Structures are given as structure tokens and as C-alpha cells.
Amino acid sequence: MKIQALIAGKKVQTISADATIKTLVETLKTHRVGALVVSPDGTTIEGIVSERDVVNALANKFDSLNTLHVRDIMTVTLHTCTPDSTVSEIMTDMTQNRIRHIPVLDANKNLLSIVSIGDIVKHHVDELAGENQALKDYVASGS
Secondary structure, three states, X not given: OEHHHHHOOOOOXXXXXXXXXXXXXXXXXXXXXXXXXXXXXXXXXXXXXXXXXXXXXXXXXXXXXXXXXXHHXXXXXXXOEOOOOEHHHHHHHHHHHOOOEEEEEOOOOOEEEEEEHHHHHHHHHHHHHHHHHHHHHHHHHOX
């Protein structure tokens, strides 16, 4: 299955690199998400900032937390995908690189959406449930 099917109708939340850590935390909470794409315009990507980045900042920069901005803690080396990437490819990338969020970009490198590990797990569970039901139906029809 292609990522396009998972992102249909999904809105991606972004934040400015100039935003404060307080704004970051409030935005994560408000939208109930684990990561935000760092973007000045909702299209171009400067990085990604996640709950993990906030925790690392707390551990390493606690004394200066009030003066930090998103740009100070965001991840700039990104793993991205396209709508044509497969769920299997994304699952492998997330597992091998221990990442939980992957921005989805169009051919011009513009932000379209974001895929989370939760999206991948939900798809996998739904797929397994479908296979399980098909096997049950097959066994039942043989009786």
C-alpha cells in the first residue's frame, strides 16, 4: 500500500523555528501530536521537532529553557517520503532509524503531510485483521 492512502485528508501541523519552547509544548498538547514540522510557510521544511527533542532539551539545557527556541532543539537531518512510498518502506525506515514521524513531500520537496508510527501500526493491525477474517471465512467455508 502507498503512503498516499494513509495521508488522505490528514492535516500536518507546523511551527516556526522562531517559536518558543513554551509555544512548542502548548502546540503539541493542543493538537495532540508527538511532532511538528518546522516550516516558515507550511510548505518548505526546515526541520522537525518532537517530544523527544523537548525531553533532550530538558535534560541538557534545563537552565536556559526559557531562552530556547524551536531552532535550538529541532532535528534538521530529516527522513522524508513521497506519496508513492510504500507502507513497508516507511516501516523499515522508522524501525532502522528509530524515528516516529516522517514528513511526506511532493516532487518539488513541498510538505504534503506527515506519517507517524501510529499511522503505520494502525494500518498494519487493520491489514492483519483483514487477513485473519479471510482465513476464518476460508476455514468456515470448507466445513
